[in-house]
Amino acid sequence: MKTSKNDHRTRVTKALIRKAFTTILRNKPIQSISIKELCEIAEINRSTFYLHYTDIYDLLNQIEEEMFEGLKAALKPVVESGDGTPNYLTVTTEIFQCIKDNADLCIVTLGSYGDKSFAMRLIDYGRTLCIENYGKLYKNATPQQIEYFYAFVSSGCIGLLQKWFDDGLVVTPAEIASMAENLMLYGLGFLEKDKRQ
Amino acid sequence: MKTSKNDHRTRVTKALIRKAFTTILRNKPIQSISIKELCEIAEINRSTFYLHYTDIYDLLNQIEEEMFEGLKAALKPVVESGDGTPNYLTVTTEIFQCIKDNADLCIVTLGSYGDKSFAMRLIDYGRTLCIENYGKLYKNATPQQIEYFYAFVSSGCIGLLQKWFDDGLVVTPAEIASMAENLMLYGLGFLEKDKRQ
DNA sequence: AACTAAAACAACACTATGTTCATTATTTTT
DNA sequence: AAAAATAATGAACATAGTGTTGTTTTAGTT
Numbered sequence: 317m318k319t320s321k322n323d324h325r326t327r328v329t330k331a332l333i334r335k336a337f338t339t340i341l342r343n344k345p346i347q348s349i350s351i352k353e354l355c356e357i358a359e360i361n362r363s364t365f366y367l368h369y370t371d372i373y374d375l376l377n378q379i380e381e382e383m384f385e386g387l388k389a390a391l392k393p394v395v396e397s398g399d400g401t402p403n404y405l406t407v408t409t410e411i412f413q414c415i416k417d418n419a420d421l422c423i424v425t426l427g428s429y430g431d432k433s434f435a436m437r438l439i440d441y442g443r444t445l446c447i448e449n450y451g452k453l454y455k456n457a458t459p460q461q462i463e464y465f466y467a468f469v470s471s472g473c474i475g476l477l478q479k480w481f482d483d484g485l486v487v488t489p490a491e492i493a494s495m496a497e498n499l500m501l502y503g504l505g506f507l508e509k510d511k512r513q
Numbered sequence: 514m515k516t517s518k519n520d521h522r523t524r525v526t527k528a529l530i531r532k533a534f535t536t537i538l539r540n541k542p543i544q545s546i547s548i549k550e551l552c553e554i555a556e557i558n559r560s561t562f563y564l565h566y567t568d569i570y571d572l573l574n575q576i577e578e579e580m581f582e583g584l585k586a587a588l589k590p591v592v593e594s595g596d597g598t599p600n601y602l603t604v605t606t607e608i609f610q611c612i613k614d615n616a617d618l619c620i621v622t623l624g625s626y627g628d629k630s631f632a633m634r635l636i637d638y639g640r641t642l643c644i645e646n647y648g649k650l651y652k653n654a655t656p657q658q659i660e661y662f663y664a665f666v667s668s669g670c671i672g673l674l675q676k677w678f679d680d681g682l683v684v685t686p687a688e689i690a691s692m693a694e695n696l697m698l699y700g701l702g703f704l705e706k707d708k709r710q
Numbered sequence: 711a712a713c714t715a716a717a718a719c720a721a722c723a724c725t726a727t728g729t730t731c732a733t734t735a736t737t738t739t740t
Numbered sequence: 741a742a743a744a745a746t747a748a749t750g751a752a753c754a755t756a757g758t759g760t761t762g763t764t765t766t767a768g769t770t
Contacts, residue, residue: 522748560730
């Protein structure tokens with residue numbers, strides 16, 4: 317069994333590249349980052365970059381993949397909780413906590429005008445599970461309604477995430493999770509603590 | 514007064530560029546479109562491109578700006594309806610209809626994994642108006658709650674839009690508008706026609 | 711110590727970029 | 741209809757980035 321991926325040199329190199337990458341991304345959009353520039357800042361040879369990645373977008377994908385794997389690992393015990401209804405607030409809180417832990421990457425991919433496809437992937441991870449549950453709970457809802465509902469709430473959660481990041485993560489993960497739950501379940505109605513119409 | 518922008522030649526050139534651009538975008542992501550390639554497909558000289566745009570992203574911005582102006586013009590009578598509560602369903606339907614009319618651009622910017630910043634701009638257009646209204650309607654809601662609510666529902670609507678596009682625009686604008694309204698107002702609760710818990 | 715693999719280094723052909731300038735074609739003004 | 745203005749073309753240019761290859765140096769593994 318090769319140990320190539322665990323080579324100390326490789327880990328160091330990849331860490332240097334990742335650090336340079338996220339640093340540059342704070343100041344300019346990904347489309348104007350050149351490999352040459354990245355390597356100069358990371359202080360590695362350009363050939364070394366090609367040893368690990370094909371281009372800038374491959375680099376982004378691989379970094380995202382790493383975080384995605386981390387998320388899956390963190391959520392594994394929850395997913396395996398079986399058919400007993402899991403504590404959704406706990407689940408959501410864990411998700412948001414995990415995202416907060418990876419703030420350096422998320423601040424780029426989720427930030428104001430960043431690319432949201434990664435966030436969509438994260439949310440989509442729970443898609444099948446949710447659709448199934450909703451289908452059981454709301455028997456009169458058509459599959460189409462459930463699909464559109466999921467499309468709405470998953471994107472809505474991303475919007476919530478972005479605002480959270482834009483505000484500097486000052487709200488606690490638990491609070492955000494609670495807000496997400498309320499918004500998904502009751503929509504605007506959750507503001508209606510005092511109004512009857 | 515110069516009439517440069519109304520020059521027939523300019524309009525033809527820009528139309529050629531736009532057509533080539535949206536055509537290419539259907540097959541490959543924007544980051545791998547080169548100016549050279551675009552000009553070859555548009556059958557214009559590369560220098561001519563630089564006469565109107567600085568780069569590919571400037572081109573995208575200008576095209577988006579055009580549609581945005583069109584939307585504003587379409588919504589103008591609605592916005593000017595004054596303090597009388599406008600018919601929200603009508604407003605929403607009009608918005609979705611307008612988007613459908615510009616499907617060729619939207620299918621790219623709103624499509625599955627496209628860039629959502631443009632859609633955010635569209636939605637943000639109504640932001641101030643909404644925040645004001647919600648503030649009046651829900652006096653016990655904190656400004657923070659309203660901000661997060663808006664972040665949630667605006668992104669949610671974009672998700673709805675994307676699903677709409679991915680499904681090939683088979684649902685009518687009025688149906689989508691109704692769904693958006695229900696989801697914003699009641700969240701998951703709108704599926705609860707038959708369930709009491 | 712010997713072996714293995716990563717990283718650095720240098721060189722290469724190739725493509726795209728952005729700019730310029732003279733020329734041609736088209737529109738607008740007079 | 742002629743003259744003036746401006747858009748588009750085409751060619752040339754320096755510059756920069758890309759992707760690849762082969763060799764040498766360095767660090768890790770056995």
